[in-house]
Amino acid sequence: MEKIEREPLINKLGQVIHYAVRVLAVLMTLVILWSVVDVGRVLFIEVITPPYGLMDMQDILAIFGSFLAVLIAIEIFQNITIYLKEEVIHVQIVIATALMAISRKIIILDFKEVGPEYVWASAAVIIALGVTYWMVSAKRSHSSVELLTSSDSKLD
Numbered sequence: 001m002e003k004i005e006r007e008p009l010i011n012k013l014g015q016v017i018h019y020a021v022r023v024l025a026v027l028m029t030l031v032i033l034w035s036v037v038d039v040g041r042v043l044f045i046e047v048i049t050p051p052y053g054l055m056d057m058q059d060i061l062a063i064f065g066s067f068l069a070v071l072i073a074i075e076i077f078q079n080i081t082i083y084l085k086e087e088v089i090h091v092q093i094v095i096a097t098a099l100m101a102i103s104r105k106i107i108i109l110d111f112k113e114v115g116p117e118y119v120w121a122s123a124a125v126i127i128a129l130g131v132t133y134w135m136v137s138a139k140r141s142h143s144s145v146e147l148l149t150s151s152d153s154k155l156d
Helices: 008-048 057-086 091-108 116-155
Strands: none
Touching: 008 057, 057 091, 091 116
């Protein structure tokens, strides 16, 4: 039986996926640029609208939310580009992106409009993502230490 790596259909489908990911990278770049322009526009309007330069807490939180949305888009773009280069999804970066997204949600959350169940569920998600990130980071650093010690022992 022929190996799957040599299967022409699988190779062609892989190329299609690779081009689709490239298109996603271009589209994400456009989203990032559009979002940066929008954040700049909102800040400009806040500065030129009376009372000049003064913002209430709701405006500040909305701007923070916009900034974090741009940063999340940049993280997603980095996930896409790493996938294009290595054809591997880096779990640590995906978890960090999820942590940033849920943190953004908490920062802009109006606690008067949600019930305690929502807050507890969000806290549980943050804790789960934090523990997962820590475990992946610890495993990665442990693997790096093993690589260093095994390469040191080969030098002896």
